[in-house]
């Protein structure tokens with residue numbers, strides 16, 4: 001007993017010694033001419049098995065770490081895409097990847113604590129597009145899940161079939177008819193007035209420079225030159241002139257044009273730029289449609305109310321932003337109706353102010369503009385012929401604004417060039433489109449207008465077309481938006497019973513037609 005114990009002990013000592021030797025390379029020297037001793041042979045076998053066991057353990061550890069990493073990665077992808085992308089409006093599923101708590105009932109508007117830290121409550125999460133064709137699931141109504149498909153990344157654009165039921169579409173159309181529709185503002189003026197709008201102007205380079213220099217800082221930024229070309233009323237620069245001015249701006253070391261440099265660019269132009277017709281082009285119409293506005297606040301039809309909650313959940317935005325936005329705009333196009341390509345939101349400059357937050361700004365000398373971060377666009381019927389929504393430059397990686405006129409065809413003119421656009425969506429009752437009109441500023445707030453969000457309506461060739469715009473208004477000036485929301489909240493708190501009597505939005509009867 002004693003002996004065997006000792007024997008084992010001595011073998012263990014040998015083993016550990018050998019294992020140290022094997023892995024530490026300190027084996028005693030054995031002359032090559034001597035035959036190997038029998039005991040040593042056994043120890044050699046043990047040595048190699050011990051070493052391979054250590055090796056095995058190391059390999060297994062690495063293997064496990066590797067597998068754990070893969071599993072972690074799969075979980076990350078999983079929760080960032082499919083199941084966790086189920087944005088719930090009915091409380092059944094988890095919060096979205098954007099971090100916005102979506103465990104709310106569709107009948108109860110999501111609440112936001114107004115006293116939350118400004119930065120925290122005023123961030124604008126964006127839905128991830130992942131790639132064109134990617135499908136996410138969203139739960140916007142009790143007991144049903146909708147699919148949200150990425151249609152383009154530039155602009156970030158999604159399609160959500162079944163956002164509204166056919167019945168709900170019918171109710172919205174009926175409510176619009178009851179309210180009454182008016183001719184859309186941008187319809188062409190009568191022929192004689194149009195003639196008056198088109199005097200032949202002869203502008204000097206200085207005068208042209210001053211018109212283009214929106215912020216009057218004596219420098220022409222690229223954005224200022226482009227916003228001229230975006231305005232369809234300002235057709236006094238030909239695409240050729242515009243291209244030359246932009247080339248001059250790009251070549252300038254500072255990336256901006258001084259008046260002197262602008263003069264130089266004008267001198268080098270083959271065709272004199274500044275003797276063009278001003279005002280609206282003869283025969284040009286921006287849109288042909290009729291529209292009305294439907295309030296969605298307290299007291300409104302429950303379907304309008306539910307619709308607004310769905311927009312809040314779909315866009316994953318704080319509810320006050322959506323509640324303080326414009327009312328729902330319902331549009332009817334007759335056969336032949338259309339709207340030329342446009343941006344729903346306007347670029348901001350120091351002298352502009354958003355119409356929705358004008359109460360919170362020093363607006364006396366400011367031009368009011370529409371600040372529409374998101375468009376949720378609803379098809380209220382399936383159109384018999386035509387009426388597609390076109391995004392002429394969606395995902396066009398080489399898009400330049402000056403290239404919108406190609407071979408004499410204006411891509412923004414949906415009457416002429418609908419079939420040349422990059423992306424067209426056929427109107428189907430109940431389907432919603434959601435797109436971002438602005439890029440991110442990189443700090444969780446809204447940045448510049450996304451040039452790629454250009455869109456329009458192709459002419460309706462058969463039947464009528466009913467659609468609705470639900471815009472989410474955000475002020476690019478973060479502080480002003482915060483001030484405005486505080487102002488509205490305090491007003492409401494200061495006037496008991498106000499909410500029951502009328503919509504809580506002091507600005508809500510103020511909205512801009514396109």
Ligand SMILES: O=C(O)CCC(=O)C(=O)O
Pocket residue numbers: 331339344387388389390455456457458467469514
């Ligand atoms: O009717 C469409 O397809 C587009 C209309 C539109 O863009 C608008 O009303 O702002």
Ligand SMILES: [Fe+2]
Pocket residue numbers: 342343344455
């Ligand atoms: Fe639009």
